[in-house]
Amino acid sequence: MRLIVARCEVSYSGRLNAFLPESTRLLMLKDDGSVLVHADAGGYKPLNWMTPPTVIEDSGDLVVVRKRAGRSEDRLEIKLIEVLSDVAHDMGEAAGLEKDGVERDLQLLLADDPTHIEPDLRLVKREWPTDVGPVDLMCRDAEDGWVAVEIKRVGTIDAVEQLTRYLDCIRVDPARSACRGILVAQQIKPQAVALAEQRGLAWAQVDLDVLRGEREPELTLFS
Numbered sequence: 001m002r003l004i005v006a007r008c009e010v011s012y013s014g015r016l017n018a019f020l021p022e023s024t025r026l027l028m029l030k031d032d033g034s035v036l037v038h039a040d041a042g043g044y045k046p047l048n049w050m051t052p053p054t055v056i057e058d059s060g061d062l063v064v065v066r067k068r069a070g071r072s073e074d075r076l077e078i079k080l081i082e083v084l085s086d087v088a089h090d091m092g093e094a095a096g097l098e099k100d101g102v103e104r105d106l107q108l109l110l111a112d113d114p115t116h117i118e119p120d121l122r123l124v125k126r127e128w129p130t131d132v133g134p135v136d137l138m139c140r141d142a143e144d145g146w147v148a149v150e151i152k153r154v155g156t157i158d159a160v161e162q163l164t165r166y167l168d169c170i171r172v173d174p175a176r177s178a179c180r181g182i183l184v185a186q187q188i189k190p191q192a193v194a195l196a197e198q199r200g201l202a203w204a205q206v207d208l209d210v211l212r213g214e215r216e217p218e219l220t221l222f223s
Contacts, residue, residue: 002029005085010037012048014067014074020047022081027063029056031091032132035065035076050076051165052132053172102153102186102208107136109211110151110184114139116211117149117184117204130169133162146170146179155185155203160195 004027010020025047026038033052050065057064065076107126114121120142128138128148137149148170150163163181170179182202183192196203 001031001091002088003027003085004029004080004083006080007082007084009079009081010048011077011079012075014072018048024084027078029063035063037076037078048076050074051168053169103151105208106153106184106186106206106211107151109208110149110206111137113211114149116206117182118147118202121147130166132165132169135166135170141180146176148179148181150181150183152183152185153187155183155188155192157189157192157195159183159185160192160199160201163196163201164199 005024006027007022007024008027009022010025012018020037023039026040028034028036028038028046030036033054033056034050035054035056036046036049038046050067053067055066057066061080063078063080065078067074110116111123111126114123114137117139118141121139124138124140126137127134135148136151139147139149141147148163148166150159150166152159160183163183167179167181171177180202182204183196184204184206186206186208188196188203188205193203
C-alpha cells in the first residue's frame, strides 16, 4: 500500500463530474487497484475513490486513475502540488474476513441447495475467487447464465457495494459479462434494497430455521 500526504487538486469525470480544490489530503493507493482520497474530517468516508479493476498512471506530479464503466470511462486525476510524505508498506498476504457463525451456516446450507435462493439455481463453486475477494457462491441459472451470490446475516449498503465490486471483476471476462448478482441475507435494510434495485441486483431474504428444515419456507426473491 502506498500512502501519500500532499497538497493536491482532485478532479473526477465519468458518470458525474466533481472537483476538489487545492488542499492537504491523504491519498491511499492499494495494491488491488483501489484509490481513496481522504481529508482530515468526514469520518471514515473518503472524499473520492475508485474501486478495482483500475489502471493507475503516475507521472510524478500527476496521478491518473482510469476505470471502464460500461461503454464509458471513469477518470480520477490527482494533481500533486506539494508532497509532504510518500511511503509504501508491504501489507503481506491479505487474509479474508472470516464470516461469523450465522453467515457460515447460511453459506453452507445454500450451497447444498441454491434453489432456496432462486428456482433451478445450481452451484458451480463456493468462494469463487476475484481480484477483490471471493464470491460466496458462484452459480448458474435455468438458462445457464452466471449468477454471483453474496451472503450476509444482515444485508446493508456495504454488502451491495461489495457485490458490485465482485461483479465488476467477474464481468471483465467476456464469457461472464452478463453475470447477475443476488444479495442474500436473513434481514436486508431498506436502503440496501433501494440501492440493489437501482443497480439491477436481485435480493432475497432467507430464514436459517427454514434452511435447516425446522420451519416451512417463506422465501421471496425480488429483482
